[in-house]
Amino acid sequence: MAQNHGPLVYEGKAKRIYGMNEPGEVMVEFKNDATAFNAKKKSEIDGKGRLNCLLSAYFFELLESEGIQTHYRGLISDNWMVAQHVEVIPIEVVLRNIATGSLCRETPVKQGTKLKPPLLDLYFKDDALGDPLLTESRLELLDLMSSDRRAELEKLARRVNDVLSHFMQKLDLLLVDLKLELGTNQEGQLLVADEISPDTCRIWDLRIDDPRDRILDKDRFRQDLGGVAESYEEVLKRVQEVSSRPRHYN
């Protein structure tokens, strides 16, 4: 870490957030901790913090270049970034291009089904409740956002999914699904927050046919397939081949 940070304001499963002298900005440290199944499964994976921080920086800059606002400001080191302080909306937005994971446990939709249009699922971010799926009516009942904001959120999430899917496709990567967290800044604008990485996206290698070997994301950890860091590294390598190094924060 290259700069002094303020007090720890939040520690999550994969990141620590610190205050900064600059009001309205925070410093984000990406940890090597790996968790799955609502933190019932835990481990530490060397290099994961660096990989997820770098990949997030690349993906946030990609989104920016497409006119999509994110909380990202710039890197400080390979596993630290500066981000705009946002009011996080306590909802996980999941976009699914291919059916797998919980969708296939919770519906009769078959593993590998192409979802056109991509399926959007909203989950209430609450570890104690196990991040439950929200219907539109439950979302309304919880009074978490207006219906206009919901429409805006859905439109934004779908654009992020389109931009990332298209980019990955060119790298022979398939974006299977994607979890986004969104927040609002002081001006009330909706921004993509949190991280975008193989912890939050399912990514399959289109150069590999074997359904286990092609997995380049956190499912390697969930399913004990090994080679977690190596897979994330493979994604980073392909991204780096076509992108310029993310900017340094100053």
Add this chain to the structure above:
Amino acid sequence: MAQNHGPLVYEGKAKRIYGMNEPGEVMVEFKNDATAFNAKKKSEIDGKGRLNCLLSAYFFELLESEGIQTHYRGLISDNWMVAQHVEVIPIEVVLRNIATGSLCRETPVKQGTKLKPPLLDLYFKDDALGDPLLTESRLELLDLMSSDRRAELEKLARRVNDVLSHFMQKLDLLLVDLKLELGTNQEGQLLVADEISPDTCRIWDLRIDDPRDRILDKDRFRQDLGGVAESYEEVLKRVQEVSSRPRHYN
């Protein structure tokens, strides 16, 4: 049982369905079996089949009198009825007037919160999947019904809830929530099917303040409160005081 029935066509957790000579009609036998938590908890409760059959008959006739179509044709005995054969829609429609049960486990909504308008939840009827909650998008993905049919179903379910709530209110009973199953007959009309009973409705006694003692429904079984049949009997008693005996099928 007063009449010969045809072959068993379906056995569920609480009922057996038999064919009849009359095509388009079935005979429904209400069993004393009690199950909860997706049949992880099982027991037998003397008299439950009779109570649920009679109460369903009363409630179906009440709905009919309000112009709502149901599959019910008439009683054969206290625990057997004849019903129209319907194509069951594999969805459980839950209307909630007061927050309790799974809603309070799956959201931060507090126990006892009045839900205005009543909250409508749709669950996919599938024991192996644990009857998962359906969002509108997942419902669309599963292609179980058109959006027109969905709107019709919602309107019908809300009317059933209104009619039953209003009726129960007059008996000093509070309809807390209600699970409906719907089906279509050969003409494609949407009908209320299955049963309407303290197995499928949560009902609280408005004459009693104690939050455990006032429960007159399957929660007595779920929560091991005892007096299951006595509670169902109390509901039946109040219904009988204001209703004429359900018709006999012939």
